[in-house]
Amino acid sequence: MNKVISGFDVNVDDEVEMLTKQYPRFESVNAGYWLYGKPKKLLKDVLENRKTTLFFISNIMQAISTIGTLYKLNEDFIKDGIEPKDAKFRNASHTVALNQLTVDLKDYRKDYAKTFVFEQLLKTKIMEQNNG
Numbered sequence: 001m002n003k004v005i006s007g008f009d010v011n012v013d014d015e016v017e018m019l020t021k022q023y024p025r026f027e028s029v030n031a032g033y034w035l036y037g038k039p040k041k042l043l044k045d046v047l048e049n050r051k052t053t054l055f056f057i058s059n060i061m062q063a064i065s066t067i068g069t070l071y072k073l074n075e076d077f078i079k080d081g082i083e084p085k086d087a088k089f090r091n092a093s094h095t096v097a098l099n100q101l102t103v104d105l106k107d108y109r110k111d112y113a114k115t116f117v118f119e120q121l122l123k124t125k126i127m128e129q130n131n132g
Helices: 013-022 032-036 039-079 091-131
Strands: none
Touching: 013 091, 039 091
């Protein structure tokens, strides 16, 4: 699996704030595997999911950038007469691709933010188990 560019990160503070309200305590996650699973293993899974999600976010952002660059280059080539006018980059395809990537990016940002919220919930649960 490819790795994310070193130092790459995404600011998801708004998403974390929203999800903290949605999941105020451990039990609010309301998933069987979550409530009856082993918190330490779940924490490991959450941290692994964070890496994977960040990798997907990075790829989506690169794809959005590449599509935008290709579209602009194509328009410039047509304007400069390098390419014939009928060689237009398909505008509808460009729009559909960007829209889908934007939706996917929003979903992955939310998943990425969940890892931070869930990490804190699990750490709290692990501390409770160790103290109790």
